[in-house]
Amino acid sequence: MTEDTTMTGHAGHSLHAGGCLCGAIRYTTDGAPLRVTYCHCRFCQRSTGSAYLIEPVFERQKLVLTRGTPATYEHVSEGSGKRLTINFCGTCGTKLFLEGERFPGFCNVFAGTFDDPNWFARTPENSRHIFVDYAQHGTVLPAGVKLFAQHAIRLDGTPLEPVVHDQPRTIGPRD
Ligand SMILES: [Zn+2]
Numbered sequence: 001m002t003e004d005t006t007m008t009g010h011a012g013h014s015l016h017a018g019g020c021l022c023g024a025i026r027y028t029t030d031g032a033p034l035r036v037t038y039c040h041c042r043f044c045q046r047s048t049g050s051a052y053l054i055e056p057v058f059e060r061q062k063l064v065l066t067r068g069t070p071a072t073y074e075h076v077s078e079g080s081g082k083r084l085t086i087n088f089c090g091t092c093g094t095k096l097f098l099e100g101e102r103f104p105g106f107c108n109v110f111a112g113t114f115d116d117p118n119w120f121a122r123t124p125e126n127s128r129h130i131f132v133d134y135a136q137h138g139t140v141l142p143a144g145v146k147l148f149a150q151h152a153i154r155l156d157g158t159p160l161e162p163v164v165h166d167q168p169r170t171i172g173p174r175d
């Protein structure tokens with residue numbers, strides 16, 4: 001597939017394209033992510049089959065499906081009791097984005113599905129790691145970035161205080 005990954009639209013909007021492995025589902029996002037979450041929770045580990053999910057967050061209306069319609073799977077979070085909807089390709093199984101009942105109007109893109117997954121910045125200001133209590137052994141948590149043991153926000157909406165390390169930290173059996 002040789003589609004442009006970056007197209008400049010009207011009024012300085014910048015569109016970034018992504019899609020699934022087989023190409024049946026394609027999408028674009030408009031503008032920079034509101035923030036970038038690295039999530040180490042068990043839901044993200046199990047659903048990706050990997051150590052953590054990198055999820056740039058957008059207003060849902062900034063994500064436009066340009067080809068195909070994703071299948072959906074609804075999971076009820078054990079922690080919050082709220083629904084999480086995984087949007088995935090029914091043909092090849094690639095997961096594309098999440099929508100959460102807890103944060104209506106927003107979506108979290110599976111960063112690896114962008115044609116260029118490095119197009120957006122990941123800075124100490126815009127990114128954070130959450131659920132680091134569940135990070136897998138061998139995971140390296142960077143220095144200078146906000147780390148949250150679990151969620152960044154309590155169910156009642158109260159923000160929680162992050163920890164910031166001045167040295168990178170590797171998760172091991174004793175952490
Ligand atoms: Zn597919």
Ligand SMILES: [Zn+2]
Nearest residue numbers: 039040041044
């Ligand atoms: Zn997670």
